[in-house]
Amino acid sequence: MELLANLQLGFGVALAGTNILYCFIGVLLGTLIGVLPGIGPVATIAMLLPATFVLPPVSALIMLAGIYYGASYGGSTTAILVNLPGEVSSVVTCLDGHQMAKQGHAGKALGVAALSSFFAGTVSTLLVAAFAPPLAELALKFGPADYFSLMVLGLLAAVVLAHGSLIKAVAMIILGLLVGLIGTDVNSGVARYNFGLPELIDGVGIGPIAMGVFGFGEIIRNLEHGQKREVTTSRVTGLLPNWQDIKQSTWPTIRGTMLGSFLGILPGGGPILGSFSAYTLEKKLAKDPSRFGKGAIEGVAAPESANNAAAQTSFIPLLTLGIPSNPVMALMIGAMIIHGIQPGPQIMTAKPDLFWGMIASMWVGNFLLVVLNLPLIGMWVKLLTLEYRFLYPAILLFCCIGVYSINNAWMDVLLAAGFGFIGYLFGKLDCEAAPLLLGFVLGPMMEENLRRAMLLSRGDPMVFVTRPISATLLVISVILLVIVLMPAIRSKREEAFVEDA
Amino acid sequence: MKHLIKNPRDFWAGIMFLALGALFAGVGVTYKIGTAARMGPGYFPLVLGLLLAGFGLAIALLALRGKNAGPGVEKFHWNATFWVLFPIVVFGIGLKIMGMIFMGLMVVIVSSLASEEFKLRPVIFLAIGLVVFCSIIFVGGLKLPIPLCPDFGVFEQLAACRV
Numbered sequence: 001m002e003l004l005a006n007l008q009l010g011f012g013v014a015l016a017g018t019n020i021l022y023c024f025i026g027v028l029l030g031t032l033i034g035v036l037p038g039i040g041p042v043a044t045i046a047m048l049l050p051a052t053f054v055l056p057p058v059s060a061l062i063m064l065a066g067i068y069y070g071a072s073y074g075g076s077t078t079a080i081l082v083n084l085p086g087e088v089s090s091v092v093t094c095l096d097g098h099q100m101a102k103q104g105h106a107g108k109a110l111g112v113a114a115l116s117s118f119f120a121g122t123v124s125t126l127l128v129a130a131f132a133p134p135l136a137e138l139a140l141k142f143g144p145a146d147y148f149s150l151m152v153l154g155l156l157a158a159v160v161l162a163h164g165s166l167i168k169a170v171a172m173i174i175l176g177l178l179v180g181l182i183g184t185d186v187n188s189g190v191a192r193y194n195f196g197l198p199e200l201i202d203g204v205g206i207g208p209i210a211m212g213v214f215g216f217g218e219i220i221r222n223l224e225h226g227q228k229r230e231v232t233t234s235r236v237t238g239l240l241p242n243w244q245d246i247k248q249s250t251w252p253t254i255r256g257t258m259l260g261s262f263l264g265i266l267p268g269g270g271p272i273l274g275s276f277s278a279y280t281l282e283k284k285l286a287k288d289p290s291r292f293g294k295g296a297i298e299g300v301a302a303p304e305s306a307n308n309a310a311a312q313t314s315f316i317p318l319l320t321l322g323i324p325s326n327p328v329m330a331l332m333i334g335a336m337i338i339h340g341i342q343p344g345p346q347i348m349t350a351k352p353d354l355f356w357g358m359i360a361s362m363w364v365g366n367f368l369l370v371v372l373n374l375p376l377i378g379m380w381v382k383l384l385t386l387e388y389r390f391l392y393p394a395i396l397l398f399c400c401i402g403v404y405s406i407n408n409a410w411m412d413v414l415l416a417a418g419f420g421f422i423g424y425l426f427g428k429l430d431c432e433a434a435p436l437l438l439g440f441v442l443g444p445m446m447e448e449n450l451r452r453a454m455l456l457s458r459g460d461p462m463v464f465v466t467r468p469i470s471a472t473l474l475v476i477s478v479i480l481l482v483i484v485l486m487p488a489i490r491s492k493r494e495e496a497f498v499e500d501a
Numbered sequence: 502m503k504h505l506i507k508n509p510r511d512f513w514a515g516i517m518f519l520a521l522g523a524l525f526a527g528v529g530v531t532y533k534i535g536t537a538a539r540m541g542p543g544y545f546p547l548v549l550g551l552l553l554a555g556f557g558l559a560i561a562l563l564a565l566r567g568k569n570a571g572p573g574v575e576k577f578h579w580n581a582t583f584w585v586l587f588p589i590v591v592f593g594i595g596l597k598i599m600g601m602i603f604m605g606l607m608v609v610i611v612s613s614l615a616s617e618e619f620k621l622r623p624v625i626f627l628a629i630g631l632v633v634f635c636s637i638i639f640v641g642g643l644k645l646p647i648p649l650c651p652d653f654g655v656f657e658q659l660a661a662c663r664v
Contacts, residue, residue: 190542424577
């Protein structure tokens with residue numbers, strides 16, 4: 001019953017007056033910005049990061065997590081009403097959600113999305129609470145060599161499960177690792193790759209990269225393609241699904257939650273893979289698959305519950321191992337470091353209030369989302385009718401102020417502009433940017449652990465295969481690679497991501 | 502040359518990785534490399550740089566195979582790129598001197614030029630509204646240390662440094 005005591009501690013923290021207020025503000029701001037088309041959770045969090053600086057660490061992280069759920073939910077709202085996914089994970093929600101909206105069932109689609117997300121959020125919060133502690137205890141036994149292998153596995157898994165070309169994703173990871181090494185080397189004090197600029201001695205921040213690649217680059221891309229939007233502005237009514245709808249979406253929601261929770265724990269899995277696979281699974285199981293894509297309620301319930309469950313469980317590797325499984329988590333690591341918290345297995349024992357407070361706040365955040373969104377949907381619909389030509393200058397200004405405020409550094413603003421161009425270039429060359437961000441965060445950690453491991457083994461690389469934990473992790477990595485490179489699986493993997501998208 | 506490259510997007514991505522890998526490796530050798538047991542600051546970046554260059558080369562070569570054929574690289578939309586990124590750069594350089602009021606108005610108005618449906622009047626209203634909003638929320642409410650008004654004292658400080 002330790003779990004209950006821990007959850008009690010967590011809810012004590014999360015429900016404390018100011019924290020629940022910040023959770024509320026986070027969810028509200030997150031939804032507000034997430035609803036705006038063409039801006040995903042990564043840019044939203046990067047933009048709002050400075051807003052949390054004045055807060056104590058626990059409240060700040062609770063608020064950031066709230067922003068994340070809010071942004072994800074806002075993205076689904078946009079997907080259903082505008083047929084324009086704010087982020088990749090709501091691409092599948094577009095398929096059936098927007099069809100439902102077109103047939104006049106926008107309210108029902110939004111209601112089902114909210115309720116199935118809430119169900120998924122509740123279940124996955126419990127999963128996080130149950131599985132995080134044993135994993136953190138295991139992680140405490142890890143030596144430097146084990147950590148290095150874990151990161152190798154994490155990064156490899158991230159590219160295997162992500163979509164797009166495998167080899168390019170690996171190259172993007174290596175590039176990310178290298179960019180992460182810019183700045184002073186902790187061991188020798190040598191400033192690396194700063195090209196004589198004193199502003200780069202502390203390295204490149206995660207803010208400028210995230211904002212540049214996922215914010216500015218995205219804006220240029222949107223402007224180039226012009227925004228073809230069909231907003232379903234007709235009044236949204238009948239949010240509550242009827243008995244028939246509930247019966248239809250119960251099992252898809254449960255299956256979506258299970259699948260999403262599992263995939264969220266895997267590095268690189270996260271909400272995107274969760275929603276795609278849940279949709280595919282439902283289509284396979286359906287008696288009449290032809291209904292999908294034409295407004296099937298299961299096609300909303302399953303991916304929405306899966307992506308929310310995955311968003312939640314992706315906190316497990318973050319809180320227990322200090323390893324991000326997707327770009328949002330990479331940003332959370334950045335935020336933790338800014339607030340003076342070193343992510344890793346020691347958080348649970350050293351800062352139980354933060355650890356359990358965050359877990360409890362996940363449920364609180366999900367609850368607030370339902371309470372907040374059902375009545376406020378009218379306001380979100382209004383926001384959606386804003387024209388992009390007025391929207392993007394506002395986003396740009398917020399981003400500029402946000403990126404400057406992270407360190408009060410003008411150089412960060414220039415870097416963000418530079419990364420904006422790089423992000424745009426990556427898009428042109430079909431290079432997925434997410435692996436870059438993961439590599440960037442892990443670069444310094446990987447080097448540090450590699451150095452320590454090799455120092456301890458006196459330069460003998462065999463240490464990575466003689467230590468049982470490390471060896472196991474490397475074997476899994478190799479198996480993963482082999483599986484993916486097998487022709488049969490390869491075509492399946494490509495298939496999984498092209499699902500009508 | 503053109504018909505040799507079956508997948509231009511992959512090919513140029515490969516060339517990009519090759520060039521960046523070579524750059525990181527090339528600068529990396531100027532740092533102390535050290536040994537495997539006692540790695541210097543250059544060891545890990547050199548290895549990664551070479552690895553990246555290798556992957557880049559492989560990607561570029563694979564793009565020559567007909568089996569991997571893919572679409573060409575889309576044209577760059579330089580107009581939008583410029584009007585979005587240019588005001589950001591000016592904002593970064595000018596914020597400390599000109600303050601957020603001027604720079605904020607500048608970002609909103611200049612970046613609006615990137616849109617094909619640019620109209621001056623609504624954009625000016627938008628700019629004023631946003632700057633007022635940001636001043637109240639970020640500087641007034643969150644107390645972020647952002648200068649609002651122009652501060653030419655920065656120039657005097659710079660001049661004092663030179664002397």
